[in-house]
Amino acid sequence: MADLLTHPGDRRRRLRDLLAGARPLLAPGSHDALSARLVELTGFEAVYMGGFAATASLLGRPDVGLLGASEMIDNARRIVQTVDLPVIADADTGYGNPINVIRTVREYEQAGVAAIHLEDQVSPKRCGHLSGKDVVPVEDMLAKLRAAVAARTDPDLVLIARTDALAVDGVDAAIERARRYAGAGADVLWVEAPTTEGEIEKIAAGLNGHAVLLNWAEGGRTPPLDIDRIRELGFALVLFPIGSVLTLVAGLRQHLEHLRTHGTPAGRLGELPTFEQFTSLIGLGEIEELERRFR
DSSP states (O other), X not given: OGGGSOOHHHHHHHHHHHHHSXXXXXXXXXXXXXXXXXXXXXXXXXXXXXXXHHHHXXXXXXXXXXXXXXXXXXHHHHHHTTOSSOEEEEOTTOSSSHHHHHHHHHHHHHHTOSXXXXXXXXXXXXXXXXXXXXXXXXXXXXXXXXXXXXXXXXXXXXXXXXXOTHHHHOHHHHHHHHHHHHHTTOSEEEEOXXXXXXXXXXXXXXXXTSEEEEEOOTTSSSOOOOHHHHHHHTOSEEEEOXXXXXXXXXXXXXXXXXXXXXXXXXXXXXXXXXXXXXXXXXXXHHHHHHHHHHO
16 A cells, blocks of 8 residues: 555665666556556566556547646556556656646656656657657757756656657757757656667767666567667666557457457456456455554
8 A cells, every 4th residue: 555655755766776777677668557566566676657558548549648747647646656666657748838847847756756757849749659740949848857857856856858859850969959958957868769770779879878768669660679789788778668558458359359259258267367366466465454454
C-alpha cells in the first residue's frame, strides 16, 4: 500500500544512482497500475509511463495530444502508489508555456514520480514515431527547461529533455539542440526517433559525456538494436514504451476470438493465471496482512 512504500524522494535518489551506475538502465513501459506491478514483479528497477500507451489505454485513441495534464498526472499517481519503483513519466510539452511548465513540474513531483520528460514539439504534439511533427524555436524550449529547473522542490527529480528536431531539421541540428538543453539544466538528453543505426551512433558520439536516453519503441522507426550494442554505445537509459499495450491487444484479441468461436473460454483457461494466482499478483496477501496488522 502507498503509505508502506518508500518515500518518493528515496526513489528519486535511487533513480539518480541507477543512471550513474552500470549502463543501461532498462525501463519497460506501463499504461496503468496493473502493468506497472508486472514490471516490478519481473524484477526491473524502473518503470516508464508514456503518453502513447496511456492514451491508448484511457481513451482507445492514438497519441496526438488528446490527454491533458490532469489525466496524465492522475495516471502517474496511481502507478506511483502501486509500485516501489522509480516512475519515469511523460510530461509531453509541459502543457503550455513556461508558467504552465512550473505547475506541471510541481504536480508531477507531488504525484511522486522520479523523473519527467519534456519535449520541444509544437502543441498539440504527436507520437515521436508518427509523421507530421514540428518543433518550437529552441529558445522557447530553453525557457521551459529553465522554468522546470526552478520549479522542482526536490533537486533529485530527474528532468529529461527530448527533442523531436531530427525528423524536421536532421540529426546534427537535433544533437545541437540536445546540447543546449543540457546547458539549461536537463539531466538526461533524448533525441527522438533516429531511423538508422548510423544516426544512433552519431547521437551517442555527439552527446558523449551526458546521460543519453534511447527510446526502443517496439515496432517504431528506430532500428531494434540488441542490448550489447546499446551498452557499447553508452546509453544511460532505455525505454520500451508501448510493449504493454501491444501485448495487451495481442493477448486479449486472442482470448476474445476464442470466446466468440467457442462460446466459453474453457478451452484456454490453462493459458491464463488462475483466480488465486491473479489475486495474489494484485496484492491480496498484502491487504490481508494489513488487515491483521491494524485490526
